[in-house]
Amino acid sequence: MKRHIITTADGSSTIQIEDWNEQYHSIHGAIQEANHVYIKHGLLFFIAEHEPAETAEISILEIGFGTGLNALLTFFKSEELAKTINYVGVEAFPVSAEELQQLNYTSEIADSKAIFKALHETPWEESHEISEVFQITKQQKFFKDISEENAYDIIYFDAFGARVQPELWTEDIFKLMYNALRPNGVLTTYAAIGRVKRILLSLGFEVERLPGPPGKRHMLRAVKR
Template sequence: MNLMKFNPLQKKIITTGDGSPSFFIDQLNETYHSKHGAITESDYVYVKKGFAHWLDQNKQKTPRIFEMGLGTGLNAYLSYVFAVDHKISCEYVSIEKYPLSVEEVQSLKMKDTLPATEHHHFFDQLHEVAWGQIFSQSDFLFKKLEEDFFSMELDKSFDILFYDAFGYHAQSEMWQDKALQKCYDLLQPGGVWVSYCAKGSVRRSLEKTGFWVERLEGPPGKREMLRAIRQL
């Protein structure tokens, strides 16, 4: 689906199951996060099943993380907190074709429910920093890009890929062979792709692309999620 025909997207603020906020988009019948818990899902899917899993397999290494879909910045913030808590350096690159304005992010009042209040300054800074500019805080290098996923050009050397596009019904092109092949190409051998999605056609497309795919227990409200490894 071409989201540009709905631009600007009409958003309203909702409260999710764990008390944290999210945006609901009327035109797409889609939320930015799980209605069952925005922070809970982000932490479970991307930090625990993605970042922490990779770290368990790669002790003493410095990961490069790519995120497809910056959105509200929640995944980036929780990854920063995890990296600081575990005293590891990290490089984090996030792409967003339809960015939220600083005013929209502020209206969400996400910080009221974010963990680790001592790190809330990073949440502000990741939204205030200019697009394309590298921002460094506590050995965490962050850069956000306002680009289209299909046309962007990046070094193909990421260790972890957070795939956080809108759902299949809203952005079906992001869950098909072309997009998933690009994910494969962006990862190093042994790299980890992780997403909240558990759709059978997506799993089969990942396998066809060359990934080894796991179906894992999902976060609250979802029976399963997917994790895929680019084989060595």
């Protein structure tokens, strides 16, 4: 499938898959979307719910590591807040080195060049300390092969949309997500379609439909109560 780099509305870039008319991030702003959906309504929400800190470490699972943008933003937030984060990114088809070189996140996010490089150059299937408070493990596998239980505090569910990959938005996949979360764990996603909301509710999640990032009316956040 044809892929190329495009510039989104906030000036940050993303990868577009022409055959699907689908992007890795919102065309209305890649960085804006990541900050709104995953940092604000995922990480910061979880921290606010659990202050004062109840655990020494926050464990995050990203469904769709992709360009590494969500991990990059999470790294800087962990440094800012002095929160220790264990980050696991799952990706079946890693982005190529050539594509990564064309993304402009390091010019859009101050002092990020070395970190972005480290996130992508660390070997897959191994745990690596990027800083004293941020550890990452990248796993190359399909989402259906996730088997951890009660392992994560937060899930960034950033798979390609249900329009092009409906098999990633099924009850079976979200059951794996439910099992992977610890009690009171948070799943956040840019999606807001009714079918996904009904699946999450049926599995036992407490679900909120929240205002979406620029260009999108709504998004979903689910908590495992």
